[in-house]
Every structure is written in structure tokens, then in C-alpha cells.
Amino acid sequence: MVWKQHFTTGISKVSQITRGWKSPRRGLRILMYHAVGTDIPDDSSNIFNIQPDLFKTHIDALVNNSNINLVPLSAPHKNYNTTDVAITFDDGYRDNLYIAAPILCELNIPFTVYLTTDYIGSNNHLYLTKDDVKVLSELPGVTIGSHGKTHTKLTTCSHSVLKDELFTGKHYLEDLLGQKVVSLSYPHGDVDRRVRDVAMDAGYELGTTSRVDINKANQDPLLLNRVHILSYDTSRTLKMKTEGDWDWYRWKDRF
Numbered sequence: 001m002v003w004k005q006h007f008t009t010g011i012s013k014v015s016q017i018t019r020g021w022k023s024p025r026r027g028l029r030i031l032m033y034h035a036v037g038t039d040i041p042d043d044s045s046n047i048f049n050i051q052p053d054l055f056k057t058h059i060d061a062l063v064n065n066s067n068i069n070l071v072p073l074s075a076p077h078k079n080y081n082t083t084d085v086a087i088t089f090d091d092g093y094r095d096n097l098y099i100a101a102p103i104l105c106e107l108n109i110p111f112t113v114y115l116t117t118d119y120i121g122s123n124n125h126l127y128l129t130k131d132d133v134k135v136l137s138e139l140p141g142v143t144i145g146s147h148g149k150t151h152t153k154l155t156t157c158s159h160s161v162l163k164d165e166l167f168t169g170k171h172y173l174e175d176l177l178g179q180k181v182v183s184l185s186y187p188h189g190d191v192d193r194r195v196r197d198v199a200m201d202a203g204y205e206l207g208t209t210s211r212v213d214i215n216k217a218n219q220d221p222l223l224l225n226r227v228h229i230l231s232y233d234t235s236r237t238l239k240m241k242t243e244g245d246w247d248w249y250r251w252k253d254r255f
Contacts (some may be wrong), residue, residue, distance in 0.1 A: 024067050025244030026080040027214040030226040035093040036100045038126055047230045052099050059103055061235040068242060072110035073143060073183065073223035075206060076203040085242060087210060087224065088187050090147055091130045092119055097136045110141035114185035114208075116151045117172040130176060137177050145183035146204075147171050153190040162195065166202040182206060184222075196222050198238075213250040225250070 019237065020053055026089045033049035034040070034136045038056045043049060050058070062070060062085065073086040087104070092115035104111050113136060117126040128136065145168040148154065166184070173181045182205040189210025199207050199222055207222035214223050227241045238248060 007132070010103045012042050012160075015047055024083050024242070025214045025247065026083055028074075028080070028219075028224075029083055029085045029214050030069075030073065030208060031067070031085060031229050031242070032085050032208075032210065032226040033087065033089045033100070033229050034091055034211055036089075038093050040093075040126070047232070050229065050233075052082045052095075055100065056103055057107065057235050058229070058233075059107065059236055060237050062107075062136075062242070063107060065239065065242065070109050073112045073206065073208075074142065075224075076088045076215045076217045076219050077120060078216050080166075081147075083243065088145075088185065089113045091151070092116055092133075092147065093126055094128050094132060097128060097132050101136065104207075105139055106139065108141065110143070112143040112183060114145040114147035114183070115169075116147040116187070117151070117169045117203070120172075124197045126254045127139075131184075133173075133176060137179070142183060143172050143183060144173060144177060145179055145206075145208075146186060147172055147185045148187045151187045153188050154186060155163065155190050155194045162198050166199055166204070170202055170204070184208070184252045189226075191223065194211050196220075211250055214244060 028052050030178050033050065036050055038049055044242055068083045068085045071084045071086055073088060087109065092113060096113050115133065120133060131210045136142055149169040150166045152165060154165060158164060184199055184204040185208045191209055196207065205221060206224060208224045208226050210228065211225045212227050213225035227246060229238065
């Protein structure tokens with residue numbers, strides 16, 4: 001893991017040097033966080049749990065970066081002259097409400113939380129409860145999205161199971177919150193054309209993947225790119241990821 005971290009960081013630094021004086025890539029940049037201060041049992045490398053102090057450092061760095069605009073998540077809809085940045089969280093950890101939300105709401109920064117619905121009310125202390133989800137949804141600037149029903153890889157599902165994952169997760173949240181849910185994060189970033197089309201049939205208008213790249217105005221709104229933010233990312237690494245110096249990594253994931 002360490003050698004891979006050094007290798008990818010090295011390539012990204014070369015990318016940054018090559019970019020030189022040029023402006024950061026323009027478009028909609030979507031950042032993907034997970035837990036903030038919660039140890040995740042199946043995360044053996046501890047890459048998805050960013051510590052609260054570092055998360056606060058990230059947010060301060062984003063606020064103070066004059067090259068970007070912090071915006072709610074929406075479909076790319078314009079020819080960008082700037083870099084718009086949206087913040088998202090996957091899985092639905094309780095710390096998203098109790099640690100991340102106070103930091104973001106104090107600064108009026110919008111964000112989206114994607115929930116795996118079978119985790120809600122599962123009596124697992126890691127995840128948001130029904131009451132937590134309701135409280136979170138009522139905070140200013142917060143959008144609730146679906147992360148599937150069971151967090152399974154959707155491309156491996158039969159058609160009937162795929163429909164259950166996407167339709168049931170969406171309807172559960174809509175019934176719980178009394179509002180439309182139109183945004184989806186594909187679990188594990190796992191998506192192909194079939195999954196994308198069933199998501200559209202289910203009524204989703206936005207779908208976020210784990211493919212690293214920026215989004216331009218012509219990007220399919222159901223195949224939006226995001227960049228992983230990991231537990232060891234410094235504020236310098238965050239800046240590089242936000243400004244496009246890690247976009248070379250998009251070769252790894254193809255739709």
C-alpha cells in the first residue's frame with residue numbers, strides 16, 4: 001500500500017509540474033469522502049476514515065482556495081470558466097451528522113450524503129439511524145441520496161435484484177423523508193450501461209461513480225466522475241486532486 005501511495009503521488013506531482021502556470025481544470029469536481037473519525041471494520045488499510053482535525057484542515061483549505069467555488073451537487077449544465085467543487089459522503093456513517101455536518105454547516109457549505117438503506121436502523125453504531133437521517137436531511141444545504149439497498153456491486157446483480165437495489169433504496173428514503181430522492185452513488189463505483197439505464201428507469205437524475213475526472217457540461221448526469229479523498233491526503237494532495245493533477249488516474253476505471 002505504501003509503495004502504491006508514493007508511486008501515484010509521484011506521478012501526480014509530475015502532472016502538477018507539467019501543468020505549471022496553467023489554471024486548474026475547469027468544470028464540476030466532485031469529492032468523495034466516507035467516514036470522519038470512525039474506524040471501519042473492513043477497511044484494513046484505513047484509507048476511508050479521515051480524522052476530524054484533518055477533515056477540518058481540508059475544509060479550511062477548500063474555503064481558502066480562490067481557484068474553486070464550493071457548490072451543491074447538480075448535473076453539469078454550463079461551459080465552465082471556473083472549477084466548481086461539490087462534497088459528497090458515501091455509506092451513511094453517523095459521524096457525517098455529528099462531526100462533518102457541524103463543520104460544513106457553520107461555513108454554509110452544501111454537501112450530499114449517500115445512504116445504504118439496509119444500514120439504517122441496523123443497530124450498528126457505525127451508521128445513521130432513522131432519526132439521524134431525518135435530522136441530517138433538515139440541515140441547510142444537505143442533500144440525501146441513495147447508495148443502494150445492501151451496498152452490493154450492481155453489475156453482478158440479476159435484473160430483478162438490480163431493480164430491488166435501486167428502486168427499494170430510493171423508495172425507502174422517500175417514504176422516510178417525505179421528499180424526492182433523485183441522486184444515486186453506485187456502490188463500489190460499480191456501474192455499466194445496464195445499471196445506468198435501470199437507475200434512470202428508477203427515477204434517478206444524478207449518478208456518481210468512482211472514476212477520477214472532472215465533469216464538463218456534456219457529461220452524462222448518471223455517470224458523474226468523482227475523486228476519492230483518502231485518510232492520508234494532506235491539504236497539498238487535496239489541492240492537487242481538486243485542481244486536476246490526479247486526473248491521469250482515470251485510465252483505471254472505464255465505463
